[in-house]
Amino acid sequence: MSAGNERSGPEPTAVLEAVDISKHFRVRAGRFRRGTVHAAENISLALRPGTVTAVVGESGSGKSTLTRMLARTHKLTSGRLYFKGEEIDPRAAATKDYRSAVQLVLQDPFASLNPAHTVRYILSRPLQIHHKAGDDLQESVLGLLRRVALEPAEQFIDKYPHELSGGQRQRVSIARALAVEPEVLIADEPVSMLDVSIRLGVLNLLADLRDRDQLAIVYVTHDIASARYLADTIMVMYAGKVVEVGPADLIANAPQHPYTKLLLSAAPDPETATKTWLGDSGAPPSLVSPPSGCRFHPRCPFAMAVCSQQAPPSFDVAADHHVACWLHSPEQVEAQSGALG
Ligand SMILES: Nc1ncnc2c1ncn2[C@@H]1O[C@H](COP(=O)(O)OP(=O)(O)OP(=O)(O)O)[C@@H](O)[C@H]1O
Ligand SMILES: [Mg+2]
Numbered sequence: 001m002s003a004g005n006e007r008s009g010p011e012p013t014a015v016l017e018a019v020d021i022s023k024h025f026r027v028r029a030g031r032f033r034r035g036t037v038h039a040a041e042n043i044s045l046a047l048r049p050g051t052v053t054a055v056v057g058e059s060g061s062g063k064s065t066l067t068r069m070l071a072r073t074h075k076l077t078s079g080r081l082y083f084k085g086e087e088i089d090p091r092a093a094a095t096k097d098y099r100s101a102v103q104l105v106l107q108d109p110f111a112s113l114n115p116a117h118t119v120r121y122i123l124s125r126p127l128q129i130h131h132k133a134g135d136d137l138q139e140s141v142l143g144l145l146r147r148v149a150l151e152p153a154e155q156f157i158d159k160y161p162h163e164l165s166g167g168q169r170q171r172v173s174i175a176r177a178l179a180v181e182p183e184v185l186i187a188d189e190p191v192s193m194l195d196v197s198i199r200l201g202v203l204n205l206l207a208d209l210r211d212r213d214q215l216a217i218v219y220v221t222h223d224i225a226s227a228r229y230l231a232d233t234i235m236v237m238y239a240g241k242v243v244e245v246g247p248a249d250l251i252a253n254a255p256q257h258p259y260t261k262l263l264l265s266a267a268p269d270p271e272t273a274t275k276t277w278l279g280d281s282g283a284p285p286s287l288v289s290p291p292s293g294c295r296f297h298p299r300c301p302f303a304m305a306v307c308s309q310q311a312p313p314s315f316d317v318a319a320d321h322h323v324a325c326w327l328h329s330p331e332q333v334e335a336q337s338g339a340l341g
Pocket of ligand 1 (some may be wrong): 025026027037039057058059060061062063064065066157222287
């Protein structure tokens with residue numbers, strides 16, 4: 001994983017890599033004016049087989065926009081994508097092969113499964129369309145149900161979505177994504193609509209798919225605690241930008257960006273069950289006219305003059321740990337160590 005670093009070519013071990021990708025939406029900003037939503041800006045990431053990358057941030061921070069760019073249902077405004085080292089033509093529509101290799105699982109398993117069809121039909125269709133069924137279609141469908149731990153599979157195959165619980169439905173959505181043998185699975189808030197008691201089961205299923213099937217998984221969430229539980233790498237987004245990225249244990253135990261610290265302090269602490277609210281510290285800005293400089297500066301307790309003037313680049317704080325915050329510029333780090341010494 002890397003963010004914000006210049007590189008001449010794609011990372012050899014990445015199945016999917018984004019370099020500096022951005023998405024702007026043109027919108028009507030008033031009666032006569034048009035504006036631009038700067039939804040995701042200059043994001044770089046490399047997804048490797050057998051790893052989970054969590055994308056964490058508040059509502060409107062650009063997480064879904066990023067997933068849509070990776071799945072190529074949104075065209076990039078700028079930047080580059082590499083699939084297995086090959087650069088993708090940004091003007092071309094995604095091929096059928098790309099669409100099966102990079103699968104999206106959405107938040108709402110109620111909306112994403114057609115209520116008129118049985119599980120058998122829902123899972124048979126992608127197997128047939130993508131010629132993945134093998135000799136025995138029924139056995140292939142049962143195999144998919146077993147992979148997502150819906151067992152005994154024979155009891156689920158002829159059910160309709162309304163006969164399943166939310167967690168079971170989300171497992172069927174994941175099975176449908178697996179039907180086309182993806183290499184990248186992008187799960188956009190896959191557990192946020194599920195009962196708290198069954199979330200862990202679905203997260204553990206994603207962990208199994210990473211470990212057993214070596215999938216490269218993107219896990220999108222508001223909840224940094226679940227990201228810490230599941231992910232190898234955590235990428236924190238604020239107002240369309242990556243503010244910090246690094247190994248999950250470093251982000252959780254030694255966060256460097258003031259916003260990551262805020263997110264962690266707002267996550268419930270299982271030991272004390274106390275919770276502070278992000279809302280107490282202000283709200284994310286408009287992305288039509290985002291704040292100058294660092295987009296977090298109006299909410300940041302440590303903001304300096306430079307923060308409102310210039311957007312911070314990504315500074316390295318440890319191997320694979322990068323933070324876009326002026327507090328970590330070499331000059332600041334030196335000044336602070338001088339003050340301490
Ligand atoms: N099709 C679109 N047209 C215009 N603006 C859009 C479009 N899609 C997203 N946006 C805007 O882009 C910004 C980022 O939205 P996005 O859905 O990516 O955020 P998110 O982090 O996924 O939020 P949530 O946690 O609520 O799902 C928001 O300001 C949103 O209103
Ligand atoms: Mg979203």
